[in-house]
Amino acid sequence: MATLEAPTHENTMTPEKNKKGRRGGRDDGRLRTPAWLYAVMVAGLFLVVIPFIWMVVSSVKPNAELRQVPPTLLPEGITFSHYEALFTDLDFPQFFLNSAIVSLGTMVGNMIFCSMLGYALAKLQFPGRRIMFALVVGTLMVPGVVTFVPLFVLTTNLGLTNTLPAMILPFMAGPFGVFLMRQFILSIPDELIQAARVDGAGELRIFARVVLPLCGPALATLGVLTFLSSWNNFLWPLVVATSEDKYTLPVALALYAVGQNATDYGLLIAGAVVVVLPVLAVFLVLQRHIMQGVASTGIK
Amino acid sequence: MSSTHAPHPSRETGEKQDAGLDLPRATGSRTPPQPPTRSRTLRHPFGGRSNDPTARSQAVAAWILAVPFMAVFLVFTAGPVLASLGMSFTDIRSTDVRNPLSVQFVGLENYTRLLGDELFRKVALNTLLYLLLGVPLTLGVAMAVAVGLNRVTRFKGFFRVGFYLPVVTSIVAVSVVWKYLLRENGGLLNSALELVGLPGQAWLDSTHLALPSLVVMAVWRNFGTMTVIFLAALQSVPTEVLEAAESDGASAWSRFRHVTVPMLRPTILFGAVITGIGYLQFFEEAFVMTSGGPLDSTRSISFYTYDQFGFGNYGLAAAASYLLFLAIVLLTMLQFRLLRSKD
Numbered sequence: 001m002a003t004l005e006a007p008t009h010e011n012t013m014t015p016e017k018n019k020k021g022r023r024g025g026r027d028d029g030r031l032r033t034p035a036w037l038y039a040v041m042v043a044g045l046f047l048v049v050i051p052f053i054w055m056v057v058s059s060v061k062p063n064a065e066l067r068q069v070p071p072t073l074l075p076e077g078i079t080f081s082h083y084e085a086l087f088t089d090l091d092f093p094q095f096f097l098n099s100a101i102v103s104l105g106t107m108v109g110n111m112i113f114c115s116m117l118g119y120a121l122a123k124l125q126f127p128g129r130r131i132m133f134a135l136v137v138g139t140l141m142v143p144g145v146v147t148f149v150p151l152f153v154l155t156t157n158l159g160l161t162n163t164l165p166a167m168i169l170p171f172m173a174g175p176f177g178v179f180l181m182r183q184f185i186l187s188i189p190d191e192l193i194q195a196a197r198v199d200g201a202g203e204l205r206i207f208a209r210v211v212l213p214l215c216g217p218a219l220a221t222l223g224v225l226t227f228l229s230s231w232n233n234f235l236w237p238l239v240v241a242t243s244e245d246k247y248t249l250p251v252a253l254a255l256y257a258v259g260q261n262a263t264d265y266g267l268l269i270a271g272a273v274v275v276v277l278p279v280l281a282v283f284l285v286l287q288r289h290i291m292q293g294v295a296s297t298g299i300k
Numbered sequence: 301m302s303s304t305h306a307p308h309p310s311r312e313t314g315e316k317q318d319a320g321l322d323l324p325r326a327t328g329s330r331t332p333p334q335p336p337t338r339s340r341t342l343r344h345p346f347g348g349r350s351n352d353p354t355a356r357s358q359a360v361a362a363w364i365l366a367v368p369f370m371a372v373f374l375v376f377t378a379g380p381v382l383a384s385l386g387m388s389f390t391d392i393r394s395t396d397v398r399n400p401l402s403v404q405f406v407g408l409e410n411y412t413r414l415l416g417d418e419l420f421r422k423v424a425l426n427t428l429l430y431l432l433l434g435v436p437l438t439l440g441v442a443m444a445v446a447v448g449l450n451r452v453t454r455f456k457g458f459f460r461v462g463f464y465l466p467v468v469t470s471i472v473a474v475s476v477v478w479k480y481l482l483r484e485n486g487g488l489l490n491s492a493l494e495l496v497g498l499p500g501q502a503w504l505d506s507t508h509l510a511l512p513s514l515v516v517m518a519v520w521r522n523f524g525t526m527t528v529i530f531l532a533a534l535q536s537v538p539t540e541v542l543e544a545a546e547s548d549g550a551s552a553w554s555r556f557r558h559v560t561v562p563m564l565r566p567t568i569l570f571g572a573v574i575t576g577i578g579y580l581q582f583f584e585e586a587f588v589m590t591s592g593g594p595l596d597s598t599r600s601i602s603f604y605t606y607d608q609f610g611f612g613n614y615g616l617a618a619a620a621s622y623l624l625f626l627a628i629v630l631l632t633m634l635q636f637r638l639l640r641s642k643d
Contacts, residue, residue: 048466125362146625203361253470268480
């Protein structure tokens with residue numbers, strides 16, 4: 001039954017519920033969604049999105065209105081001066097560019113490396129396979145702070161301190177990605193690969209021409225998740241970026257928020273909008289891939 | 301859990317598979333090629349793999365595919381994990397980085413120094429509080445929302461996306477917004493409380509309230525992940541069992557408590573582990589919203605490690621990070637024991 005194969009598809013679930021509702025008259029009352037539940041869900045959703053609404057509303061209020069007690073719910077005077085200040089007082093285009101380069105680099109690296117190793121671990125027999133898998137999965141539990149001191153020493157000795165590659169390289173080969181790709185490739189039938197072998201295709205050719213084209217959905221999930229986690233990554237870029245021209249968006253925003261100008265709420269909140277909105281847009285477009293990935297692996 | 305999740309509800313037959321074999325289709329095409337379901341249509345004499353003549357070329361190919369990942373992984377992840385352990389037994393400081401020979405082996409001195417340090421004990425206690433408050437709250441909210449979502453038939457996707465929104469946002473950015481929302485004078489929360497006649501609080505400036513306030517924000521940021529995971533698990537609970545319980549006269553609550561929850565035990569365990577690991581590493585929220593204050597009441601172990609790193613005490617920072625790692629391993633083992641024991 002299709003519904004068992006893909007429990008995360010909401011559209012495949014609905015028919016099953018209807019079918020069940022038809023089974024007996026007694027069940028009907030219980031299975032129809034009560035109206036109060038919708039009311040509760042809408043209220044809950046409103047509570048959850050308040051910070052986003054407040055963020056956007058506040059970012060266009062003039063400074064005087066921002067300090068007003070009690071605060072105005074809707075902006076009385078609309079200004080875009082905070083956004084302008086991001087470009088004039090701070091170098092936000094540079095931070096934005098840095099964030100984009102680091103996130104895209106991390107994303108592409110993971111998509112290439114993890115699908116390669118994921119395929120080898122899922123479908124190929126070779127000496128060292130079990131050890132490799134254990135080693136990679138074993139690092140899943142290691143907290144980020146454990147590696148950053150040696151990583152800092154390493155990047156210093158490689159001469160990479162305060163460069164963008166230093167922010168990409170340590171995250172280019174993530175264990176989560178290997179796990180995700182391996183799980184997905186395991187579901188591809190062995191017969192397909194055997195058939196390609198019979199047709200005389202080399203092993204690497206099979207990977208590139210047979211397996212990889214089937215990995216579209218998993219690669220999309222992996223790509224979105226690694227992009228998001230890199231875009232939002234904070235601790236390591238904070239450690240390794242020492243001059244302003246190498247700051248990523250979260251680093252710039254955080255250092256500005258705890259610095260001497262921390263009371264300039266307008267600028268800070270406009271900055272938060274610039275950090276959050278592109279990510280929300282990407283998420284809304286690609287949310288199906290993210291939901292599937294999260295439901296199957298627990299990656300955020 | 302992943303075993304219940306096949307990437308495609310594909311009902312394609314043999315013809316489609318042959319098309320997939322001919323390939324190569326453009327990878328950028330709008331409809332991604334579907335991995336065919338397991339079927340008996342493709343049978344080949346080389347189906348068995350024991351004495352496969354391609355074994356050697358398979359091994360060579362596997363290593364070619366594995367080397368790029370493993371090289372980066374060993375240098376930038378596995379290597380540093382071990383190096384950090386080594387450093388934690390030395391007196392390495394920022395001044396020794398370019399001159400590693402001057403570093404002395406000091407045994408367990410960093411660890412004993414940490415355990416004797418009053419500030420470290422305080423941040424360890426704070427981290428424990430983050431864990432004990434954060435995990436049950438996050439799982440509880442996530443479960444409540446998931447149960448609600450599971451009953452909703454319309455706009456289900458819309459609700460699910462909405463509740464997930466906070467997860468994808470930058471912690472730093474939302475911390476900036478929450479700091480503004482929670483401020484004492486003119487913050488949205490205090491203004492709302494005043495409206496209903498309740499006194500406003502110094503949410504982030506009180507040594508008692510600052511840590512719980514950060515936890516609430518963290519729950520808001522994190523519960524969406526567990527909601528999606530719980531929802532997937534709830535949908536796999538067989539309705540026959542629930543209906544049988546109902547015809548035996550079980551109330552909605554007792555059906556949830558005695559049928560759904562036991563069936564979700566592995567998922568709840570998994571959720572407790574990954575959520576717990578997250579709270580043990582608490583850092584960004586405190587960094588942006590309170591800078592660890594007031595009076596270190598929100599400083600965590602990760603924050604302490606970052607501070608020691610900033611002071612140049614690399615050996616001490618490495619030791620602190622390893623104590624955190626140890627805590628994560630112990631917590632994971634404990635949770636497996638606690639939640640498995642009822643089987």
